[in-house]
Amino acid sequence: xxxxxxxxxxxxxxxxxxxxxxxxxxxxxxxxxxxxxxxxxxxxxxxxxxxxxxxxxxxxxxxxxxxxxxxxxxxxxxxxxxxxxxxxxxxxxxxxxxxxxxxxxxxxxxxxxx
Amino acid sequence: xxxxxxxxxxxxxxxxxxxxxxxxxxxxxxxxxxxxxxxxxxxxxxxxxxxxxxxxxxxxxxxxxxxxxxxxxxxxxxxxxxxxxxxxxxxxxxxxxxxxxxxxxxxxxxxxxx
Numbered sequence: 354x355x356x357x358x359x360x361x362x363x364x365x366x367x368x369x370x371x372x373x374x375x376x377x378x379x380x381x382x383x384x385x386x387x388x389x390x391x392x393x394x395x396x397x398x399x400x401x402x403x404x405x406x407x408x409x410x411x412x413x414x415x416x417x418x419x420x421x422x423x424x425x426x427x428x429x430x431x432x433x434x435x436x437x438x439x440x441x442x443x444x445x446x447x448x449x450x451x452x453x454x455x456x457x458x459x460x461x462x463x464x465x466x467x
Numbered sequence: 468x469x470x471x472x473x474x475x476x477x478x479x480x481x482x483x484x485x486x487x488x489x490x491x492x493x494x495x496x497x498x499x500x501x502x503x504x505x506x507x508x509x510x511x512x513x514x515x516x517x518x519x520x521x522x523x524x525x526x527x528x529x530x531x532x533x534x535x536x537x538x539x540x541x542x543x544x545x546x547x548x549x550x551x552x553x554x555x556x557x558x559x560x561x562x563x564x565x566x567x568x569x570x571x572x573x574x575x576x577x578x579x580x581x
């Protein structure tokens with residue numbers, strides 16, 4: 354089955370600086386790569402996703418890049434703000450229709466230092 | 468729209484007891500899944516369903532049963548609770564028609580088995 358590795362497990366950055374979280378996956382059939390943000394005691398919420406036919410996607414301060422050959426994808430957050438502090442999870446799935454089988458990384462706890 | 472609703476939010480069980488975690492969605496999503504979240508391990512798939520009457524096992528199915536009699540509901544049953552099943556459980560649903568296939572999560576059930 355699919356295996357997703359995520360690094361680093363913790364990350365602290367100064368407010369205003371950029372943060373990068375990296376994930377690798379094992380199954381070349383995976384074609385959908387979402388990123389979820391989870392605040393303490395809350396549910397995971399999708400912040401951005403990318404499909405395997407796209408190399409990069411951006412949404413305001415958040416961007417995701419995908420390298421299919423190397424089987425890795427990364428989350429980039431620019432101009433970090435205190436509200437970016439949370440746990441971030443990457444995931445992968447072979448999604449032709451829905452997303453019933455997501456394989457998650459182990460999470461990155463991001464702390465923004467004011 | 469309520470989205471994905473899980474009940475209860477908190478539960479304490481004694482070893483050997485059984486219980487059912489409820490999950491309901493009002494988005495007419497065909498795909499539904501159950502995950503457990505343990506510290507340092509991300510979210511792991513327990514069982515999933517691609518439609519009423521169709522279920523399958525995920526990564527960690529032992530000790531859990533599911534059924535899907537309606538599109539809206541996807542209950543998770545613990546047959547004989549064990550301390551190893553202490554975890555936070557999340558239900559998720561997603562659209563199966565292609566295009567926007569974001570998985571939406573419920574607010575979680577925190578289960579403690581003593």
